[in-house]
Amino acid sequence: VAVAKFTRTLSTMLQSGVPILDALQVVAKTAGNKIIERAVIRVSESIAEGRPMAEPLADSGVFPNMVIQMIHVGESVGALDTMLEKIADFYDEEVYKKHQNLSKTQATESVEAFLRISKNSLISGSDLLISGFGKFNVKDKNSRRGRNPQTGEELTLEARRVVTFKPSGQNNLFPSEQEPKVRGSHPSALSDLGNIRKIQGSAIGENMQNQLKELDFSAITKCGKFSLHPHSSTISLPHTLVQSVKICGILHPPVVYSDSNNEYTLLTGWRRLRAAKELLGREKCLCLVLSPVPKERDLLLYILEDQFSCGPLDLIEQARFYEICQAILGSESPQYQDFMKALPAGRLTKGSQFLSSLLQYLEPSLFKNIYAGGISEKILKDLASISGDDQRAFAMLIDNLGLGSNMQKKAFTQLYELSRRERRSIQSLLSTPPLSNLLEKREHEDTQKAKDFMAQLEILHRPRLHQEEKAFQDLVKQLALPKNCSLTPSLSFEKDEITLNIRFQNGAQLKCKWQEILDILSGT
Structure with a gap:
């Protein structure tokens, strides 16, 4: 649950344009888990020193290897926010699978038990603190003089006990009174x-x-x-x-x-x-x-x-x-x-x-698409750093493929790095095979055409990684692993080592097979 909350919150903030260091500070405070909070703060400090996010996450020992690998891939292809969202979806699904046997009656009983305990605590005069939500305070008010609002007649208000509520600083359901309010459109x-x-x-x-x-x-x-x-x-x-x-x-x-x-x-x-x-x-x-x-x-x-x-x-x-x-x-x-x-x-x-x-560095012909929302705000600074011809070529690419905001950022990052490596312009890359062949195809649907283009761009951007991945997939097919076994390569195939994962039904089955495994590993 904590991993899902961490990745979901960070993904949402990055998609909203919040800088990653600021986003991590907020995520750490709202994690709801002290261990993850400390780990995220260390990650933030490491990123500030110039390290990629996946490295300090791995060093923390808190997050699963699958999460670290997916975050590493997301950083590599410029789609960290999208990858974080996929991780959150996966862990939300896992939580549902583990608790799907909880019946409606059991859920109702659990909630009513919580409310009953809370009510009894307040009746007894004790304050009630719900971490991450807020605090209920019990206050005794003395009798005082008052006035009937309808008749204006004076009367005595009896002594009474009242309950007040103060939301937690981590609770977004109740906006702080100190927050500036965006004014509406009143004349x-x-x-x-x-x-x-x-x-x-x-x-x-x-x-x-x-x-x-x-x-x-x-x-x-x-x-x-x-x-x-x-x-x-x-x-x-x-x-x-x-x-x-x-x-x-x-x-x-x-x-x-x-x-x-x-x-x-x-x-x-x-x-x-x-x-x-x-x-x-x-x-x-x-x-x-x-x-x-x-x-x-x-x-x-x-x-x-x-x-x-x-x-x-x-x-x-x-x-x-x-x-x-x-x-x-x-x-x-x-x-x-x-x-x-x-x-x-x-x-x-x-x-x-x-x-x-x-505005001085952006091509005037782009402004129509920018104001219409066709070109994402996320890439405006990047576009301003390249030539006018490359800006126009990239704008035509967006229009041709119908790329969304995240895909625009990913495509630009890969094309820019590829152009620097090959010392060619982005316009030249897009106008020559194999990318030009995909752009000229008419029979493709827009979504499929965009997927094919991004897949080919990924191969050109990271050819060694593509070759290593293909070789790894061939190895998995050759080995014909049983269902309870799987192989995991190192992050981005940076090392030759491969991890063999074996899943057992329970500890008893592992103990039964352990000696055979030791014999195989020792070569006897």
């Missing part, structure tokens, strides 16, 4: 911005008279220099936005500002305007009008807060925000430095200053 979210944030000594909105107003689409001009999604007019609307608008309409109004001629310039919300027009067939839309027109640096805050109120900014949105700020404030100016330092906490990724140059 007042932006109109109240000036009351809570101050930058460079001037409060945004202090003298503002923002108002909601229904505007004709023809009266609104799109301003490209402030847009976080400059390519949004050429791609389809996000599926989540389409569903939300169809169900509830436009909940979060676009933001505009007006000049002296009563002409309105769109600051944020172009996709929402499109949705109102294309999905709802409207000619007008309710907008939040900023009045009077804020200073440009204050408009930047409106952009950031508007996007953040809908959800955290992705890498491209953050990169675009940096680009807009530098264009308006000057990338080296003290105003820019002060502005970035004074931004509300949690809006931008920590240590994301590199993003200001990310």
Whole structure:
């Protein structure tokens, strides 16, 4: 159970983009097992020193060999999160198999017994601590004066005993009151911005008279220099936005500002305007009008807060925000430095200053696929490190095979390492056999075509490992092992040694056969 919980939690966090060292710290605290917690902390320290994850796991002596081998393979092919998920699925299934004879009646009796013990403990006045869940505290309240809420009549409240509950820090079912809450899409979210944030000594909105107003689409001009999604007019609307608008309409109004001629310039919300027009067939839309027109640096805050109120900014949105700020404030100016330092906490990724140059190194032709979600955010930094021709070739590969996020990362890692080893471009690798032959096949279904391509890429990426694996499989076939025997090679065939595993029904059978085994091993 502990292994399943460890691998499941770590897999989920890695798939969510959490750095592995941060993920391991969280997993260690929520392991629910002190032995695994100490082992995971040691693993984290070893990874920080540059060692792969499988090595310190093996040294810990806590995790089964199968788990260590699968994690090693996952690290090698760039699919650690996927491999961890498979390990968790396997151990969850094992737990089910071992307890499948537990009847509904027995399960009910077990739960009722637990509740009965808990109730008796609280009745007796004792506190109840459930590790990993929380603590129930019993408190005695003295009699006091009170008032009837319906009649207002004064009365005496009798002494009583109450039970309070404080969740454990490891319990995610009850969010901490200290956690920052992501604001929703209520129209007042932006109109109240000036009351809570101050930058460079001037409060945004202090003298503002923002108002909601229904505007004709023809009266609104799109301003490209402030847009976080400059390519949004050429791609389809996000599926989540389409569903939300169809169900509830436009909940979060676009933001505009007006000049002296009563002409309105769109600051944020172009996709929402499109949705109102294309999905709802409207000619007008309710907008939040900023009045009077804020200073440009204050408009930047409106952009950031508007996007953040809908959800955290992705890498491209953050990169675009940096680009807009530098264009308006000057990338080296003290105003820019002060502005970035004074931004509300949690809006931008920590240590994301590199993003200001990310857009410069990505091919413009890729942005349509990036905004549409075709190219994963996980590989944007990697794409920025290769040539424009290779970027376009890899984008075509993703489109050809329909690769998901994890497979994109794995394919890029293997192609990049292969190109470095053979001193060829990724474009050259993809345009010559055997990879080009697979990409040109038309009769394959997309999923099968992708599997065939990734299998061939794996062979090219690690030819020696493929040869060793084939030789090992041939050996297993030649030996025709009985059902209770199996062979296990060393990790990635780094050593020639092979382990023979023999499964016995019980200890008595092992004792019966042990002398024969010793005789065979000693050669007598």
